[in-house]
Amino acid sequence: MQEKVSIKLLPQEADNNDIIKAYILKALDVKQHELSGFRITKKSIDARSKQPYINLTLQAYINEPFNNYKFEKIIFRDVHHAKNSIIIIGAGPAGLFAALKLIEYGIKPVIIERGKDVRSRRRDLATLNKQGTLNTESNYCFGEGGAGTYSDGKLYTRSNKRGSIQNILNLFAQFGADESILYESHPHIGTNKLPHIITAMRQQIEDCGGKILFQKKLVDFTLNKNKIQSISTADGEKLKADAFILATGHSARDIFILLYEKKIKIEPKPFALGVRIEHPQHIIDSIQYHCSPRDKFLPPAAYSLVNQVNGKGVFSFCMCPGGIIAPASTNNEELVVNGWSPSKRNNPYANSGIVVEVLQRDVINYNGYNQPLNNIPLPLSGIFFQQAIEKKAFIEGGGKFVAPAQRLSDFVNNKVSASLPECSYLPGIATADMRNILPSFIFSTLQQGFKNFGNKMRGYLTNEAVIVATESRTSSPVRIPRNDETFQHPQLDNLYPCGEGAGYAGGIVSAAMDGEKVATAIIQKFLNKSS
Ligand SMILES: Cc1cc2nc3c(=O)[nH]c(=O)nc-3n(C[C@H](O)[C@H](O)[C@H](O)COP(=O)(O)OP(=O)(O)OC[C@H]3O[C@@H](n4cnc5c(N)ncnc54)[C@H](O)[C@@H]3O)c2cc1C
Missing domain, CATH: 3.30.70.2700 (Alpha-Beta Plaits)
Incomplete structure (x- = not known):
């Protein structure tokens, strides 16, 4: 029993x-x-x-034998000689989970990825952190495993599709994640473990006959009526396939521009932008656990905050207990930050994005562009908005990806900080006035939001905390439309927009779920055809 x-x-x-x-x-x-x-x-x-x-x-x-059964392992098929071939552009969670799903059903995926494999990518991250030199094709956003590889690896999502979430967690466990992710209410993997899991996924894909081609960047495509005829890569190759899954993430701005230039429909969508905040971890522990120091049997504390300020949402995003703030830029002279933590979350800092929702009218009303707004195509306006702020942040930091920063109470009280506390961000931080960087509606919403958060979490609003700019890549400012049932682009029968970049996911699990969903639609299409 x-x-x-x-x-x-x-x-x-x-x-x-x-x-x-x-x-x-x-x-x-x-x-x-x-x-x-x-x-x-x-x-x-x-x-x-x-x-x-x-x-x-x-x-x-x-009174019955114990069965330590935890999850059903997926058996992957041999697709070396499979009839159909699908090209997946982007090896992030969406692309990888789409590939695995296709293989499960006997369809061969070929993934092309602009960045490098996880090991080579790590060297580029070290150069960025130590020397402030960015490789625009291999960084925290681009490369094997996508933006999720060198992250905290938080595996929770606002999606409520329990069955699909469990499938994704099971697969992470099948590829080597600690089985505690299957029962923790807030599972996470950690930057030190994720690369091994991603490598195991690649190994599986290749062993079955699928392919992953690194440093292979989509730069163009040709059309034939309502289909993509072939795609071109930066190294001059032309590739053909039965279908193309576009899973290039929210930072592949060149892809949005390419689609726009080719007159393929894309739409602006709301997103969020703000700063990353870092507290000493012990402050968050003592607020959340009501004791100091933290009980050694409790993990470093996390928090999740959300508030409305004059009708605008301001909320915490991607909170990393025991974490590090990372330079997540993909372009030179644009400063973007994000956060990660190791599996033990044992760094002395707690960081989190604190962002304000940005609607289309905010983008249109913004006057900080360095060109007239009517020169900016509407579907791309969110990208130009992000970029304008990221550029200001880079200049205020003084170059080399040094991030502009301000102590939290100083920020709330309109004071430029005379000095800054220790911070985990490796390229370094420099004192700045966030008014020179953030649009005024974001600045004032953040100021009031932090006051409100300080009322909810006594001790949160402190000058021991530091904010750094900018947290600008929270979600895609663009949606690539697709049919709700077939997942095909309305203009192109064999193009399947997928994952966070296409506007259908926000985070590792939801991107992976979307990859599986799109792959399932393709499987149904091709298996129905052949039966
Ligand atoms: C530092 C950091 C920490 C994060 N922490 C978490 C977390 O803890 N939990 C969480 O849920 N989410 C986290 N995220 C967000 C999460 O990583 C993304 O939501 C998720 O990776 C999106 O998956 P995706 O597959 O849709 O896109 P991506 O992961 O962005 O993958 C897209 C891939 O496409 C490739 N690509 C782009 N353009 C081209 C092209 N032209 N040709 C070929 N390839 C191309 C890119 O190189 C990239 O590898 C974090 C992100 C960062 C940057």
């Missing part, structure tokens, strides 16, 4: 299997010899009261 048990434990109790067993015996009123084993199916922290607790949901095995 199997029984579901929910228990609430002190953090140190939740770390001890003998104590958990004792709780199960008591809850189910069974003898020790009757309990053959148990498995955690859900784990979350409840830190609402002064004493934080761990909530566990367990599957207990009573």
Whole structure:
């Protein structure tokens, strides 16, 4: 017999299997010899009261052999000689999960990726962090695994499609992620572990007969009626396929421009922009757990904040406990930041994006462009908006990807900081006045938002925290339209826009889910044809 048990434990109790067993015996009123084993199916922290607790949901095995079954492994097919071939542009989560889904059903994917494999990519990140020199084709956004590879690897999403989310988590576990991601309420993998998982995925794709071609950048395509006839890569090759999945992410601005120039429909969409904030981790721990120092059985604390200021949403984004602020630019002379953490989240800082929603009317009303607005095509206006602010940030930082920064209370009180605290951002930070960088509506919404956050989390609004600019690549400012059911572009039968860049995902899990969804539509199309 199997029984579901929910228990609430002190953090140190939740770390001890003998104590958990004792709780199960008591809850189910069974003898020790009757309990053959148990498995955690859900784990979350409840830190609402002064004493934080761990909530566990367990599957207990009573008078039957314990089965430590955790997830169903996917069997991938041999596609070396598959009839159809699909080209996927972009090896981010959307592209990789699309490829794996196609292989599962016997269709051969060829992924082309502008960046390098994870190992070579790591060297380019080191050069950027140490010398402030950016490789525009190999960086925190471009390369094997996409923007998610050198990230915190948070695997939660606002999507509520439980089944699909579980499939994605199962696959991450199948490729080597710690199985705790299957039951943690806020699972994460960590920058140190993600590259191995991505490499294992590539290995699987290649072993089955799929291909991944690095430093192969889509630069053009030719059309034949309502189809893409071939695509051209920067090295001069022309490639043909039965279908093309476009999963190039939100930072591939050249792709949006290419589509626009080829008169392929794209649309502007709302996005968000702001700054990244960094606190000493112990401040966040003491606010969230009501104790200092943190109980050693509790993980570094996270937070999630959201507020409305004069009808504008301001919210935390991609919070990284025990993390590092990273230079996430893809172009020279444009400053973009983001955050990551290692699996143990054991750095002394807690960082998070704090961003303000940006609507089309905000983009149109902005007067900080360095060219007249009527020269800017409407579908690309969000990109120009991001770019104008990223350029100002680069100049204010003084070059070499040094980031402009301000202490938090100083920012809220309109004071330029005389000095700055230690910060995890490796290229360095320089004191600046954020009014010179951020559009006034973002500046004032952030100011009030931080005051409101300080009221919700006492101690959050402090000069020990520092904000750095700019957090500008939160989501795509462009949507590439597609049919709701077939996922084809309305003008081009064999083009499948996919993932975050196309405007259908925000984060690793939702991008991976979208990759699977698009691949499934292609599978249905081709398998129906051949049957
Ligand atoms: C530092 C950092 C930390 C992050 N942390 C998290 C996190 O903890 N949790 C989370 O859920 N999300 C996180 N994100 C966001 C997450 O990485 C993205 O939401 C996700 O990767 C989007 O997946 P995607 O496949 O749609 O696009 P991407 O991951 O952006 O992948 C697109 C790929 O396409 C390639 N490409 C672009 N143009 C071309 C071209 N012309 N030809 C060939 N290839 C091309 C790019 O090189 C890239 O590899 C983070 C992002 C960054 C930068």
